[in-house]
Amino acid sequence: MFEGIERSICRNRDTTLRNRVLAFLLLISVSSTAFAAPFLMGLGELIEGDSDPRGISANGAVAVGRISAGSLGSGFRWDYRTGLSGIAEAQSGDYLSVGYATTRDGGTIVGIGRIDGEIHAARWTSAKGVESLLSLSAATPEYHLRRAEAVSADGRVVAGSAGHGDGSFAYRWTIENGPEYLEYESGSYRQSGPTAISADGAVVVGYVDAGVGGLAFRWNEADGMVTLGDLPGGKNSSIAYDVSADGTVVVGESTTDFGREAFIWTAESGMQPLGIPIVDSYFSIKISGDGSRIVVWSAVDSLGYWEEGLGAVDLIDHLTNTYGLDFSGWDSLRVHDISDDGNTILGSGRFEEGGNQAWIAHIAPETAPGDFDGDGQVSLADYDKWVADFGQPSLPSYGADGSGDGVVDAADFTVWRDHYEPPGAPPVPEPTTIALLLFSVCSIRRRRGVRFAMRSVCTQA
Ligand SMILES: [Ca+2]
Ligand SMILES: [Ca+2]
Numbered sequence: 001m002f003e004g005i006e007r008s009i010c011r012n013r014d015t016t017l018r019n020r021v022l023a024f025l026l027l028i029s030v031s032s033t034a035f036a037a038p039f040l041m042g043l044g045e046l047i048e049g050d051s052d053p054r055g056i057s058a059n060g061a062v063a064v065g066r067i068s069a070g071s072l073g074s075g076f077r078w079d080y081r082t083g084l085s086g087i088a089e090a091q092s093g094d095y096l097s098v099g100y101a102t103t104r105d106g107g108t109i110v111g112i113g114r115i116d117g118e119i120h121a122a123r124w125t126s127a128k129g130v131e132s133l134l135s136l137s138a139a140t141p142e143y144h145l146r147r148a149e150a151v152s153a154d155g156r157v158v159a160g161s162a163g164h165g166d167g168s169f170a171y172r173w174t175i176e177n178g179p180e181y182l183e184y185e186s187g188s189y190r191q192s193g194p195t196a197i198s199a200d201g202a203v204v205v206g207y208v209d210a211g212v213g214g215l216a217f218r219w220n221e222a223d224g225m226v227t228l229g230d231l232p233g234g235k236n237s238s239i240a241y242d243v244s245a246d247g248t249v250v251v252g253e254s255t256t257d258f259g260r261e262a263f264i265w266t267a268e269s270g271m272q273p274l275g276i277p278i279v280d281s282y283f284s285i286k287i288s289g290d291g292s293r294i295v296v297w298s299a300v301d302s303l304g305y306w307e308e309g310l311g312a313v314d315l316i317d318h319l320t321n322t323y324g325l326d327f328s329g330w331d332s333l334r335v336h337d338i339s340d341d342g343n344t345i346l347g348s349g350r351f352e353e354g355g356n357q358a359w360i361a362h363i364a365p366e367t368a369p370g371d372f373d374g375d376g377q378v379s380l381a382d383y384d385k386w387v388a389d390f391g392q393p394s395l396p397s398y399g400a401d402g403s404g405d406g407v408v409d410a411a412d413f414t415v416w417r418d419h420y421e422p423p424g425a426p427p428v429p430e431p432t433t434i435a436l437l438l439f440s441v442c443s444i445r446r447r448r449g450v451r452f453a454m455r456s457v458c459t460q461a
Contacts, residue, residue: 001427037366037398038323042351043358044084046076053358054111055101055347056337058289059151060344061393061406064099065336065356075099075111075124078358079393080406087124094130096122101151104199104340105392108155110148113359118393121160121173122146133158137178145171145179150197150204153245153340157201170194170206172219184208184225192217192225196242197253199284199289199340203247205240214238216265218251228265231273233257238271241285245340249291253278262304275312276304289340296335303335303347319345323363330359344395362395370419372400372412376420386412 044051048069052266053065067076067086075087075096087109088095094116099109104146113130115121120132133145146168148160158173162181169190171179182192182204194206194258204219208227215227230238234255240253250265251274260278262285278285279299287294295315296304303315314334317323327333343364351357370378372385386400389408394401400408404417 002209007110029417038325038329038361038363040319040325040359040361043078043360045355046348047355051356052334053336054327056339056344056346056360057102057106057393058104059389059392059394059399060339060341060346060360061395061398062102063337063346063360064102064106064109064111066098073192073379074161075109077102077106077109077124079106080396081393083104084358087130089129091128092116092251095410096124096130099124100149103151103155104153107392108151108162110151110158110190112147119146121148121158121162123151123155123158124149125155125206131414133160133173135178137173137175143171143179145173148173149206151200152197153199154201157197159197159204161193167191168193168424170204170208170219171229172204173199174195174201181226184210190267194219198243198247200247203243204248205243205252207239213237215237216250216254216271218243218247218250218265220247228252229271230254231256231263231271231401234259238263242287244287244291246291249287251285251287251294253283253285262294262298262306264294264306274304276306284334284336286335286337288338288342290342293338293342294324295338295345301331301333303333306408313344319361319363323361325361325363331357335412343398360395362398364398366397368419369402370416372402378416378421380420382418383413384418 009274043063049070051066051073053063053278056063061079063078065076066073075098076084077082087099095114097112097114099111107125109124111122113120113132115132122130122132124130144163146161146163148158150159156175160171161168162171168191169243172182173179190209190211191208192208194204202220206217207214208217208225213236217225217227219225230236231254238254239252240250241249248266252263253260254263254376262274262276262278263271264274276296277298284297291432292308294306300305304312305315305318306312314379316327320327329352330349333347335345335347336347343362345361348356367374370382372382389400392408394406394408396406397404400412403411438458
């Protein structure tokens, strides 16, 4: 895509020509695959260093993370229409140094911000830009909110870690009441950190160190912070990394006699091994909203996937053999997140020996024009979905984006109308020409958007 071309400006001039060629090749592969699901799409290079994608929105349309530019880095936001852009305020100089998670519609990003030269837990919205969480609610002086790790679907509840004395402690912030420490069932503890939150913000998961090693916890208002135990064998150690949308299924890692291993936890079954080892010290274990699909970064180029009824398999083999995705040319593969709808997986790797690049693997089956909810027919339910999602970014031709331009807009209504067949009325097909026209216009807008956005990253270097 075009991101690669823009990005190369920031980088060593010697590699510019090669990157332009690579970016062009990527552009070809993206253009030829983006409109037929399933597809694999490179999102643009993240430059060297510690840049990584971190999270993806509920329908897979918005990815967030960290992008490096020279010695500095900033949070990034990606969607199909606007491409990859750094999150910095041109006027104040404030920026998000990393984006960890985003809301259902991708409109709010939470992470670590540099605001007036100081580090704060922060959020970004297109309307208000980068803001300290504390500035949004009545401040409690003892809190230093260092980072915001997770956010509810509507953005009104955030979980993160706060500094207090020498320790770091999990807090839950609500737009109404501000931050509150999560209390541990057994009283005092050394430190704790949250990693994920349920869609409604009522359940937070993470780890707590109560002096006997770190243990996975699940918190809700009624029960407080309850540890989830650990897998048999090895030392007493576990960490929760993600939770299903309704808060009932937790995934993480725990130590056994054979080393560290991914687990799945429910109240009914307790903690069970997934059969996927964890090798790298930096890794990721993420679950879809309904709890039926799990992705596991075990080690670089060794990624796991678990699905209800399928069990544990190799992620890349599964994406290749089941969905026909082509990972040839990619190496140093990592996986970072799976969307709540379970249909988009966010990863990173190197393509044709280029720099570290984010990718998404979209595995929803292709649907007929106007069938926005994918139930096989074009009905009033599809119109309702278009209304509910109006204005939101989308992967092209997925969900209510009938026109394939990456946003749910008026053109998509036209696609639905032209394929809706009320009883007794003949169908009126046609929208291909309009869709192509819209796409070409938005492609130009996308290129301009990327160029502007990348400039804000480049100027920080
Ligand atoms: Ca339908
Ligand atoms: Ca559209």
